[in-house]
Amino acid sequence: MDQNFDEQRWIIHIQRTLDEDLEEQSDEIPVSIFNIPKTLMLHSPDSYIPQQVALGPYHHWRPELYEMERYKLSSAKRFRKQIQKEQSLKLQNLVDHLTKSEPMFRACYHKYINLNGETIAWMMAVDSSFLLEFLQIFVKESKISSADNGIIKDILMLENQIPLFSLTKMLEFQLGSLDEAKNTLYAMLMTFCKEILPFKMTQELNNVHEVMSCAHLLDLLYLLIIPKSERSTQTMLEAEEQETEKFEENNFLKIISNLRKAPVSLTKRILISKPVQFMLTLPCKIISNLPGVILVKQFEYFCFSQEKETTENGNNINQPPFMEEIEIPSxxxxxxxxxxxxxxxxxxxxxxxxxxxxxxxxxxxxxxxxxxxxxxxxxxxxxxxxxxxxxxxxxxxxxxxxxxxxxxxxxxxxxxxxxxxxxxxxxxxxxxxxxxxxxxxxxxxxxxxxxxxxxxxxxxxxxxxxxxxxxxHVFGSWQSLTLMAVITLLFLMSLQVFCSMFSCGRLFQHHHTRMN
Incomplete structure (x- = not known):
């Protein structure tokens, strides 16, 4: 029954998308709230999955976050009282207003939201009320308390973002003016970002429109760290480098193609011929079959094969991928x-x-x-x-x-x-x-x-x-040094055995006497 209901809802959504003009306003809104790639999620899931509060549809139905729902509802009640006092409006009027923006909400999320328009509107109304109240309290206190850290972590997560235009619409509904709503939200966001930003702000964004054009709170943080002007500059430089590398690669290929002519081909045929291959490999075969070399090979296999096997087995393919460090000293x-x-x-x-x-x-x-x-x-x-x-x-x-x-x-x-x-x-x-x-x-x-x-x-x-x-050449070749030490030890032991059998000491003493 539930599956048929979901399929019917999906069909209705597709029909509205294709037959009506409701989606035209969402064409200008790019996807900005993504699912975390699995390669990143594997290593530290707690850094990407909210632990206290869910904002938006991705984690809304997780039972372990239901405890925070009563605080969110309390924020929504306080917001309702404010709009009733100032504008004599009900929360249902706001939800009806947000329902008209359903296509815009859906356009922000990378994952399809399997909810109807009214559900999405109520979700955005409640979550926006909570986030706005949290920002207002944060601005008044102007500092981060230990109790705030958990919530701050959650509202900075990519999958836990809600569109900024949702907050704007909430404030516009409360204050009765779009300009006043943008200015109020701008002041709250900039105060919050100054405390949260890991760097000192590279530029003061006095342009309210630029801040309000950000997709969500995380996008605003990214804008403050990486301004759009610098992004375009680096993109142009990267394109120039790619063109230069492509040009150099093409020239190199031309040189190689000119070298691959008859003399090279003839030399290659001679080198790969069976007689020449046999002559080249014959000395290696003779040397590799000498008794001393065979002994060294067996010892090396016995000493280092287990270590190699242990190292290979120690690499767990299920381990999350780590960053390939830049080649730079510590x-x-x-x-x-x-x-x-x-x-x-x-x-x-x-x-x-x-x-x-x-x-x-x-x-x-x-x-x-x-x-x-x-x-x-x-x-x-x-x-x-x-x-x-x-x-x-x-x-x-x-x-x-x-x-x-x-x-x-x-x-x-x-x-x-x-x-x-x-x-x-x-x-x-x-x-x-x-x-x-x-x-x-x-x-x-x-x-x-x-x-x-x-x-x-x-x-x-x-x-x-x-x-x-x-x-x-010294410390890095410890295996070779070990082999040389073992070979030297074996030689000395063999010499000792030989001397004990043939009385080398007497021979050396007799030779010394004759010399005198």
Missing amino acids: VIELLRAGINFSAINEGIFSIKFDEKMATFYLPTIILHLSTEVALRNLVAYESCSESGPLIFTRYIELMNGIIDTKEDAKFLREKGIVLNHLKSDEDVANLWNGMSRSIRLTKVPFLDKVIEEVNNYYNGRWKVRIGKFMAQ
Whole structure:
């Protein structure tokens, strides 16, 4: 019965979409509330799934969140009293008004909402009342209490977003003026974002229209960190780099095609002929079958095959994928190479490396209890919504690359680059090292250039060169050194046995006597 009802509702929705003009107003609204990709969800599900309050349809029916419904309903009752007092209206009048925007609500969500229009309208009315009241209380207190942290985490999650135009419509209904509603919401949102934003605001958004054009609260946070002007600039730079790489690749292919002519083909035929192949492999076969080499091979297999098997078995295919770290040394390693660090009170786009001063400039980032959730969901939102370079994701990968241990985190804290409101420096290191990878690779020209400059300076230091040489040719070849030690030991043991059997000591003594 329920399945037939859902199918009938789906048919009605399709008919309305195709036959009526209700969807025309939703054509200008892009999808902005996505489902978290599974590759991100696997590692830290609590960072993406609300634990206290559900906003919007994705998690509305979860039984473990029902306890918060009474607080949401209390907010809706208080909102009803306000509109009855100021506008002499009922909440049903607001729901009827929101029902007309059903296509716009549906257009925001990536997943199909299997609810009728009235249900969606009531859901948005109740959830918007709760969020507006929470923002109003937050603005009055102007600080984050311990009780607020759980709710703040939930309202920053991508799957738990509701459209900003829903809040605007609620305030417009209450205040009776669209302009007043936008100005009021703008003031609340900017006050909230200044407290929540992990960076100092790179720009003051005095343009109310620009803020109100954001899809939801998480989109506004992303706009404050990655302005639209910078996104377009990096997209253009990435396109130019791709064209350059494509041009160089085509030239390389032309050179290769010119080389593949008759002389090369003839040489290749000679090399792959059976007589030549037999002559080339014959010395290897003879050497590999010598008694000493066979003994070494057996010993190597016995010593290292179990270790290799253990390592392979230790890789659990069910483990969530981790971020592929950027090839850049850690903070402590860079310090040992003579590279200094300096904090800058600007955003991500101020990151730079001064080769003359050997100084790496990084923006100050503020780590609260809710910051990890914000960072993870911003990465997820960027991955789902942006077709160009994943600028914020690249920054997260950079920080993941340079912070390996609590010593790295401690030094950045002492330099003012990390303002740590967590329990310890170890928690900071765990936060960055636990960040999951993005769902696709990306290039960010200005960040990639800084990383390249740091690596070039680091690799050019003589201390680093000597260290790498020792690590690669001495400490890195411990298996070969072990084999050589074992072979030497076997030789000495064989020599001892030989001497004990044939009295080598007497022979050496007799030879010494004759020499005298």
